[in-house]
Amino acid sequence: xxxxxxNVITLVSVGAHPVTGRAxxxxxxxxxxxxxxxxxxxxxxxxHAGDPQVEALRAYLGMGLAEMxxxxxxPRADVVPALGDYLRDAGAQxxxxxxxxxxxxxxxxxxxxxxxxxxxxxxxGLAEVESVTEGVAQVLQALPRGQRRRLQVRLPFVASVDNxxxxxRQSAFGPARRGQLRPQDVAVVEDMLLEEARLQPxxxxxxxxxxxxxxxxxxxxxxxxxxxxxxxxxxTDMTPEQGAEAIVTLLRDEKVLR
Amino acid sequence: xxxxxxxxLMFCALALMLLGAWRRVSLWRQGRPSPVSLxxxxxxxxxxxLVDLHRVVERDTYMSRTHVATAGGFVLAALxxxxxxxxGLHHRLLGFALLGATVLMFCGxxxxxxxxxxxxxxxxxxxxxxxxxxxxxxxxxxxxVTLPVAGILPGDVGGWGLALLLLAGVAWGIAEMFxxxxxxxxxxxxxxxxxxxxxxxxxxxxxxxRSTGLKALDLEAPDAPLGVEKPTDFTWNQLLxxxxxxxxxxxxxxxxxxxxxxPLNPKKLIQDMVIGLAGGNDAxxxxxxxxxxxxxxHSGGPHQPIVNLQGKGLVDADTxxxxxxxxxxxxxxPMMIEHVDAIVDMRRHLTLEQGxxxxxxxxxxxxxxxxxxxxxxxxxxxxxxxxxxxLPLMSEKKQADVLFWVGDGAFDMRNQRTLRAFVKVLKxxxxxxxxxxQEERDSGxxxxxxxxxxxxxxxxxxxxxxxxxxxFDRIVTCDPHSFHVLKNEYGALGGxxxxxxxxxxxxELIADKRLTLGQHKGGSVTYHDPCYLGxxxxxxxxxxxxxxxxxxxxxxxxxxxxxxRCCGGGGGAPITDVPGKQRIPDMRMNDIKETGxxxxxxxxPQCTAMFEGVVEPRPHVKxxxxxxxxxxxxxxxxxxxxxxARPDVLEVH
Numbered sequence: 001x002x003x004x005x006x007n008v009i010t011l012v013s014v015g016a017h018p019v020t021g022r023a024x025x026x027x028x029x030x031x032x033x034x035x036x037x038x039x040x041x042x043x044x045x046x047x048h049a050g051d052p053q054v055e056a057l058r059a060y061l062g063m064g065l066a067e068m069x070x071x072x073x074x075p076r077a078d079v080v081p082a083l084g085d086y087l088r089d090a091g092a093q094x095x096x097x098x099x100x101x102x103x104x105x106x107x108x109x110x111x112x113x114x115x116x117x118x119x120x121x122x123x124x125g126l127a128e129v130e131s132v133t134e135g136v137a138q139v140l141q142a143l144p145r146g147q148r149r150r151l152q153v154r155l156p157f158v159a160s161v162d163n164x165x166x167x168x169r170q171s172a173f174g175p176a177r178r179g180q181l182r183p184q185d186v187a188v189v190e191d192m193l194l195e196e197a198r199l200q201p202x203x204x205x206x207x208x209x210x211x212x213x214x215x216x217x218x219x220x221x222x223x224x225x226x227x228x229x230x231x232x233x234x235x236t237d238m239t240p241e242q243g244a245e246a247i248v249t250l251l252r253d254e255k256v257l258r
Numbered sequence: 259x260x261x262x263x264x265x266x267l268m269f270c271a272l273a274l275m276l277l278g279a280w281r282r283v284s285l286w287r288q289g290r291p292s293p294v295s296l297x298x299x300x301x302x303x304x305x306x307x308l309v310d311l312h313r314v315v316e317r318d319t320y321m322s323r324t325h326v327a328t329a330g331g332f333v334l335a336a337l338x339x340x341x342x343x344x345x346g347l348h349h350r351l352l353g354f355a356l357l358g359a360t361v362l363m364f365c366g367x368x369x370x371x372x373x374x375x376x377x378x379x380x381x382x383x384x385x386x387x388x389x390x391x392x393x394x395x396x397x398x399x400x401x402x403v404t405l406p407v408a409g410i411l412p413g414d415v416g417g418w419g420l421a422l423l424l425l426a427g428v429a430w431g432i433a434e435m436f437x438x439x440x441x442x443x444x445x446x447x448x449x450x451x452x453x454x455x456x457x458x459x460x461x462x463x464x465x466x467x468r469s470t471g472l473k474a475l476d477l478e479a480p481d482a483p484l485g486v487e488k489p490t491d492f493t494w495n496q497l498l499x500x501x502x503x504x505x506x507x508x509x510x511x512x513x514x515x516x517x518x519x520x521p522l523n524p525k526k527l528i529q530d531m532v533i534g535l536a537g538g539n540d541a542x543x544x545x546x547x548x549x550x551x552x553x554x555x556h557s558g559g560p561h562q563p564i565v566n567l568q569g570k571g572l573v574d575a576d577t578x579x580x581x582x583x584x585x586x587x588x589x590x591x592p593m594m595i596e597h598v599d600a601i602v603d604m605r606r607h608l609t610l611e612q613g614x615x616x617x618x619x620x621x622x623x624x625x626x627x628x629x630x631x632x633x634x635x636x637x638x639x640x641x642x643x644x645x646x647x648x649l650p651l652m653s654e655k656k657q658a659d660v661l662f663w664v665g666d667g668a669f670d671m672r673n674q675r676t677l678r679a680f681v682k683v684l685k686x687x688x689x690x691x692x693x694x695x696q697e698e699r700d701s702g703x704x705x706x707x708x709x710x711x712x713x714x715x716x717x718x719x720x721x722x723x724x725x726x727x728x729x730f731d732r733i734v735t736c737d738p739h740s741f742h743v744l745k746n747e748y749g750a751l752g753g754x755x756x757x758x759x760x761x762x763x764x765x766e767l768i769a770d771k772r773l774t775l776g777q778h779k780g781g782s783v784t785y786h787d788p789c790y791l792g793x794x795x796x797x798x799x800x801x802x803x804x805x806x807x808x809x810x811x812x813x814x815x816x817x818x819x820x821x822x823r824c825c826g827g828g829g830g831a832p833i834t835d836v837p838g839k840q841r842i843p844d845m846r847m848n849d850i851k852e853t854g855x856x857x858x859x860x861x862x863p864q865c866t867a868m869f870e871g872v873v874e875p876r877p878h879v880k881x882x883x884x885x886x887x888x889x890x891x892x893x894x895x896x897x898x899x900x901x902x903a904r905p906d907v908l909e910v911h
Contacts, residue, residue, distance in 0.1 A: 017628040019635075020629050020637060022627075022628050024627075024628055062613065170613035170615060170619075172612060172613030172614075173711075173713075177480075
């Protein structure tokens with residue numbers, strides 16, 4: 001169901017392999033390209049903000065695209081203004097991104113900031129675009145445990161994809177080698193945060209241990225697949241103070257606060 | 259009357275033959291250039307035909323003798339007939355010689371006809387069933403026509419009736435033998451076959467040579483096609499080679515994928531290439547089709563894509579991905595056609611241009627690019643299997659007699675047993691060896707055979723750079739795939755090494771009396787020849803001799819040595835995993851079971867994995883290194899005390 005008249009732009013970044021850290025196409029971004037290819041075919045436009053010399057970008061072209069626009073940006077610049085300006089000028093109707101970059105800040109904030117700057121709606125966890133009629137797209141949004149939610153969104157909008165989106169096609173050497181990286185000079189905005197903050201390697205987030213007391217296989221299966229409902233209670237009709245009190249009590253119980 | 263009509267008939271047929279030859283040559287010339295010496299090739303052709311080709315044909319004595327009589331008789335008869343009847347040189351002696359030639363040809367043709375009465379399934383029917391009749395017609399007609407020349411019969415015997423009958427016979431005979439030779443009849447094999455021998459792309463194959471390494475793609479040239487998309491992307495002598503096929507089906511009978519019911523038949527593939535060369539569809543193909551693929555649905559032309567991923571092209575992609583690159587077809591082919599080269603050429607296009615490597619192919623290639631091993635394991639764990647073995651590292655030693663190439667089996671728990679066994683053998687023999695450790699990467703074998711020449715060359719160049727830092731005499735490896743690639747395919751990229759398979763090396767150690775070996779205990783044993791050790795590199799003896807040294811008398815399988823059947827693990831076949839009616843390893847395990855052996859000795863991690871994937875009960879699978887390690891006698895061999903000059907070696911225990 002390619003919509004050849006739809007102006008789709010996929011934002012791509014340079015990824016890093018989780019085992020070796022080698023530069024590669026980012027997993028989620030590649031899925032965004034795949035989604036874009038299924039929607040717009042060869043008309044899909046690729047956009048990257050960064051260094052046009054990075055060879056790993058060619059892996060996206062290897063998926064069968066002739067060129068990619070690269071907004072030239074130094075490593076620690078804030079790329080959101082440049083991307084936003086470009087997207088508005090390019091008349092994008094649908095902007096696809098991954099949910100989170102594999103290197104650098106990786107805050108996952110880019111789609112939100114872009115949507116805010118452009119004043120467009122944002123769909124997170126886009127799994128499929130079912131149809132586009134009269135400026136309104138009917139899409140499926142991925143929810144946890146394989147659930148899908150059908151949404152209607154007016155164009156233009158930004159959508160981020162995660163691992164629920166279709167798997168990216170193979171990147172081939174020939175088109176990757178032939179494809180063109182077209183650099184564009186754009187204004188550079190210093191990143192205020194990086195001015196003062198320092199990057200340090202991420203630590204894995206602490207995870208609550210799930211104690212399974214099941215005795216039979218069936219119970220273990222149930223515990224493994226059941227929704228993560230670790231008890232708790234729903235508080236309604238409370239004053240903010242009472243609510244805050246309840247939260248502090250819970251944090252004390254959980255020994256987060258001492 | 260015959261005296262006037264015969265020359266006209268013959269020279270017309272010869273003229274048409276020349277016209278057909280010119281047309282055929284121009285079809286071949288659509289291919290890309292290939293550097294072969296035309297004159298030297300032609301000069302070498304008779305020897306290649308009489309020696310190299312007949313060595314293959316000799317395996318089927320019946321056909322070999324039949325062919326000598328028929329072809330020899332025909333060539334002689336044709337030449338003499340042109341002189342005698344074409345130019346009218348009615349000399350009596352020439353007449354007798356011509357009679358002799360036709361009798362010889364007639365006898366041969368009788369045996370051809372006999373083979374055709376209950377033909378094996380591998381033989382093509384159709385025009386090929388007509389051929390023995392044409393051969394008989396040619397020889398009988400020319401025999402009778404020549405009788406007056408030899409003075410046995412008067413010239414006017416039989417009158418008009420017989421003359422017309424003879425004329426019809428001669429016309430049929432020379433239509434098939436002269437005209438058909440260049441216009442696509444069965445006799446095309448003689449014309450194209452002779453030239454194919456002369457201008458073969460792998461001239462090194464002839465004169466006891468061996469040429470099995472894939473040809474490197476020039477990735478630097480931006481205009482060179484990445485593999486073969488359409489028939490004209492083959493080199494011209496590859497196209498010529500396809501035309502040489504006699505459709506004897508020896509390849510079909512040997513092909514493991516065909517036997518397993520996967521959609522591949524090497525003979526049909528070559529005929530499809532001929533269709534692609536000339537244009538048309540496959541409805542008239544008179545042999546066995548690809549299993550499960552009906553005839554008549556595929557067509558192509560010289561400038562049309564061979565594989566059409568959206569619709570029906572000339573060949574389906576699954577056909578190309580079914581091949582295990584075991585080279586059984588090439589080994590059997592009496593016309594020296596290179597099926598595997600053609601298949602890999604077409605795979606290159608699918609992978610490098612279309613990004614269409616099926617099933618797990620893309621994932622494996624991505625892993626090779628990102629982690630230097632097909633499984634996507636952390637390359638830092640490459641030496642974990644030897645954590646307690648204290649292996650000497652090249653990066654520390656800088657030089658050693660033997661560089662032990664571990665291979666990607668390092669990540670496989672089953673193969674780690676083999677590797678540890680081989681290390682035990684090396685240590686027992688006091689060999690001065692070292693490993694590359696984390697500087698070693700996948701050899702690139704799988705990437706190359708999946709068509710990803712770019713990843714192969716990247717891996718190969720980095721391996722060559724690693725190897726260039728150190729001094730060693732020889733590389734020894736337990737993996738025939740690494741062995742083949744290092745030995746035969748790194749040369750084109752600048753890496754030339756002396757490489758040995760571990761069975762060859764152990765054979766040497768045993769011959770040098772550096773191992774104290776007991777006897778094998780544990781039942782009867784058969785041996786499975788790995789394709790990449792046997793057919794690719796001609797090593798059939800060393801593994802058997804090692805087994806003999808530990809007291810094993812190998813119970814040979816019917817298909818062994820150069821006829822060994824593939825385990826199904828080569829060429830990325832387990833990765834692309836094209837479905838068939840049965841699995842290749844199951845078929846091979848049946849071969850093994852037929853010998854009644856309780857254990858099958860192997861020499862390849864792929865074969866081990868494929869055979870251990872066959873459900874039990876079945877014979878046990880052990881690598882030769884494991885068998886030797888089990889038979890080691892602990893008493894210190896005198897040889898271990900010898901290299902005192904290298905104290906660092908002795909510390910390693």
